[in-house]
Amino acid sequence: MTNLINAVTVSIGRNVGTVPMSALLWESYKIATRNIMNLALQRPVDFVVDGQGGEWEGTPEESAILTTLAGDDGFNADQVNGLRQMLKWLLRDYHQDAVAVHVGNSALVTAPVLEAVA
Numbered sequence: 001m002t003n004l005i006n007a008v009t010v011s012i013g014r015n016v017g018t019v020p021m022s023a024l025l026w027e028s029y030k031i032a033t034r035n036i037m038n039l040a041l042q043r044p045v046d047f048v049v050d051g052q053g054g055e056w057e058g059t060p061e062e063s064a065i066l067t068t069l070a071g072d073d074g075f076n077a078d079q080v081n082g083l084r085q086m087l088k089w090l091l092r093d094y095h096q097d098a099v100a101v102h103v104g105n106s107a108l109v110t111a112p113v114l115e116a117v118a
Contacts, residue, residue, distance in 0.1 A: 006070040006073075006074040006103075006105055007067055007068065007069050007102075007103075007104065007105070008037070008041060008067070008070075008102070008103050009065060009066070009068075009101070009102040010033060010037060010065070010066045010099060010100070010102075011054075011065045011099065011102075012029060012030070012096070012100075013054050013061045013062070013063045013096070014026045014029075014061050014063065015059060016094075016096070018059045021095075029090075029094045030048070030064050030066075032090055032094075033066060033087075033099075034048070036083065036086045037066055037068055037083060039086070040079055040080075041070075041080075041083060043068050043069075044068070045066045045067065045068050046067055046068055046069045047066075047067055048064060048066050048067075049064065049065040050062075050063075050065075051064075084101060087099050087101065
């Protein structure tokens with residue numbers, strides 16, 4: 001079974017230029033991003049993917065991807081625009097060039113129910 005759900009995903013990177021921010025600043029940035037998403041979208045972040053594997057302009061960097069799911073309600077334009085505005089201030093505070101924001105439908109694919117084998 002597949003269900004469409006509205007989702008907002010924010011992807012952030014650790015580097016300032018080509019140099020990673022300190023561990024403490026990186027944790028602070030991730031927490032601040034989560035708090036802004038919670039506030040703007042009026043729902044808690046549902047999951048976070050955090051670790052190596054990101055790249056920005058050809059420079060490898062650690063990244064974090066935070067996603068909030070809305071279910072049937074969706075997100076309204078005011079919530080999404082508010083998130084974008086708050087993220088702009090966060091970019092300045094953490095000396096970041098950009099942040100990736102994706103708003104759209106995601107497909108939740110679930111396994112079929114299997115009968116128990118005795």
